[in-house]
Amino acid sequence: MLTLYSYWRSSAAYRVRIALNLKGLVYRQVPVHLVKDGGQQHAAEYRALNPQELVPLLVDAGSGAGEARIAQSLAILEYLEEVFPVPALLPADPVQRAQVRALGLHIACDIHPLNNLRVLQYLSGQLGASDEAKNAWYRHWVDTGLAAVEEGLAAFAGRLSLGERPGYLEACLIPQVYNARRFDCDLTAYPRILEMVARCESLEAFRNAAPEVQPDAQ
Amino acid sequence: MLTLYSYWRSSAAYRVRIALNLKGLVYRQVPVHLVKDGGQQHAAEYRALNPQELVPLLVDAGSGAGEARIAQSLAILEYLEEVFPVPALLPADPVQRAQVRALGLHIACDIHPLNNLRVLQYLSGQLGASDEAKNAWYRHWVDTGLAAVEEGLAAFAGRLSLGERPGYLEACLIPQVYNARRFDCDLTAYPRILEMVARCESLEAFRNAAPEVQPDAQ
Numbered sequence: 441m442l443t444l445y446s447y448w449r450s451s452a453a454y455r456v457r458i459a460l461n462l463k464g465l466v467y468r469q470v471p472v473h474l475v476k477d478g479g480q481q482h483a484a485e486y487r488a489l490n491p492q493e494l495v496p497l498l499v500d501a502g503s504g505a506g507e508a509r510i511a512q513s514l515a516i517l518e519y520l521e522e523v524f525p526v527p528a529l530l531p532a533d534p535v536q537r538a539q540v541r542a543l544g545l546h547i548a549c550d551i552h553p554l555n556n557l558r559v560l561q562y563l564s565g566q567l568g569a570s571d572e573a574k575n576a577w578y579r580h581w582v583d584t585g586l587a588a589v590e591e592g593l594a595a596f597a598g599r600l601s602l603g604e605r606p607g608y609l610e611a612c613l614i615p616q617v618y619n620a621r622r623f624d625c626d627l628t629a630y631p632r633i634l635e636m637v638a639r640c641e642s643l644e645a646f647r648n649a650a651p652e653v654q655p656d657a658q
Numbered sequence: 659m660l661t662l663y664s665y666w667r668s669s670a671a672y673r674v675r676i677a678l679n680l681k682g683l684v685y686r687q688v689p690v691h692l693v694k695d696g697g698q699q700h701a702a703e704y705r706a707l708n709p710q711e712l713v714p715l716l717v718d719a720g721s722g723a724g725e726a727r728i729a730q731s732l733a734i735l736e737y738l739e740e741v742f743p744v745p746a747l748l749p750a751d752p753v754q755r756a757q758v759r760a761l762g763l764h765i766a767c768d769i770h771p772l773n774n775l776r777v778l779q780y781l782s783g784q785l786g787a788s789d790e791a792k793n794a795w796y797r798h799w800v801d802t803g804l805a806a807v808e809e810g811l812a813a814f815a816g817r818l819s820l821g822e823r824p825g826y827l828e829a830c831l832i833p834q835v836y837n838a839r840r841f842d843c844d845l846t847a848y849p850r851i852l853e854m855v856a857r858c859e860s861l862e863a864f865r866n867a868a869p870e871v872q873p874d875a876q
Binding site for chain 1 (some may be wrong): 702709723730732741747753763764768784785795798806809823
């Protein structure tokens with residue numbers, strides 16, 4: 441049995457929900473509220489499961505080695521790919537796999553961590569940044585990052601990362617665009633991204649992973 | 659032939675140098691100075707190779723599909739693992755692979771991006787943060803992140819991530835600790851990390867990857 445510790449608005453958790461859905465895997469969700477109670481991810485009970493104090497966390501009770509606890513969304517995606525290889529999230533060719541991972545990692549390393557909740561809280565709190573300065577920071581990293589992703593998508597020539605199917609790349613991209621829209625970022629300069637997002641948003645795996653339809657959505 | 663676009667002090671490039679050395683691969687380095695000329699990673703010539711405008715970039719002229727250009731250090735590590743599988747950087751067991759990746763990704767996603775050069779420049783520049791505030795920011799994310807890594811290392815019971823051999827995990831950890839020391843972070847609370855670092859620092863693959871001995875070191 442697969443259990444996902446998740447928060448509806450966490451875009452890292454959103455990536456994993458998409459991947460689980462694309463693979464047709466059944467999972468239950470345990471909500472971890474990132475704001476309430478000073479952040480439930482910092483509670484002793486959750487820290488015992490995941491010392492990183494972040495969501496998502498996947499617990500696989502059926503792994504060969506007993507109950508496996510896996511943190512970090514991209515480690516979870518690789519784990520799912522290795523343990524449940526069909527349908528694949530990554531292309532078969534090593535160079536294409538690397539190109540897809542490089543775009544996903546660009547989102548996961550160079551856009552998202554700069555804009556997640558704990559960082560925005562530090563900017564407002566310890567650094568005393570105004571809302572205006574905080575929003576400018578947010579948009580700066582979104583723009584810098586998505587401009588590079590837009591160029592990277594040229595290699596796919598209007599197709600999805602697995603040809604007619606989405607996978608690892610789209611599981612990273614769609615949550616990032618969801619975040620960008622939440623903060624009113626202007627995305628008109630990124631037509632390839634918008635086209636890829638539009639194609640994915642019509643698919644059930646993505647619709648069922650969307651923040652608004654999660655059990656803990658508010 | 660393998661070519662690594664690198665900057666001696668980039669800890670992401672340092673990860674890749676370690677991985678290349680651990681696999682015994684011969685490569686040439688092309689230095690990209692991240693400060694000089696307003697940052698050579700932003701020059702048109704480099705942008706044409708890597709629109710992400712970051713180092714490292716690996717160019718594999720001998721890939722089956724012609725010249726492959728691969729950005730993002732962790733995408734490069736996975737590529738090397740797939741194309742040059744021996745010696746391995748990751749354990750064979752899927753759960754152990756996931757645990758190692760989760761620790762590496764925690765460093766690469768949740769510590770390093772918050773403390774890299776372009777972010778520190780934004781804090782000083784656009785946000786007007788003092789040196790003191792900037793250093794406090796740096797140490798905050800190092801402390802938060804390394805505390806979690808320290809707990810994660812308990813699973814290895816004093817051994818390296820591949821038993822007697824280092825791999826992916828150590829390729830991520832040693833550059834992060836190098837950075838932390840550069841900013842005078844107090845690491846005494848992390849004895850497992852310090853022991854792992856000490857074991858690696860005596861190995862040739864790590865010594866030859868160190869920033870100070872790179873051709874562009876200043």
